[in-house]
Amino acid sequence: MTQSEKPLSPDSAMPDLRARIDALDARLVALLAERTALIDEAARIKSREDLPARIDSRVEEVAANVRRLALEHGADPDMIETVWRVMMDHFIAQEDRQLSPGVQR
Template sequence: MSTSDPHLAPDSAMHDLRARIDALDAQLIALLAERSTLIDEAARIKAREGLPARIDSRVEEVAANARRLAGPAGLDPDLAEALWRLMMEHFIAQEDRVLSAGPHD
């Protein structure tokens, strides 16, 4: 991409804003990576206790928490719930992989 592209505008407020967004994205990635590590720990506990990866009541609790926290934070609750449900499906599949692999203790 050429720096002469007016959509990039490196000397503008948009450039600074994009840098802030990129920094925030890096923080979000780090937090999601931490969540992924916690999911692996949850999967090990579930394997030990004979629990399934998907516990519907917990899925609904987490979705409701996302909605409840979103509004006061200035985020659309519908978006928060949709993102969390997508994330939970991914993490449930991650737990399933760990549970399918069998005990490692």
């Protein structure tokens, strides 16, 4: 039996740690849902102001901001930037669908 296959002892700290991680995941999902709603609002504003879904200068500004925040919080800035770029690509696609209804993607 390898170390990773060993059952946890009843007094192990792992269940408590896993509960904390699960609670944090729930908060992160709620925050991402809130960000999704803000992106919907951004799409409405962009539609009204005839702006594109992707504004490269803003993408780079957000990437720089999250790198700085990652460093301030002791997190890996490369990992954070990678996660945010994936997230930004998703949200830009979300905006693009709202700005171009009826266009097949």
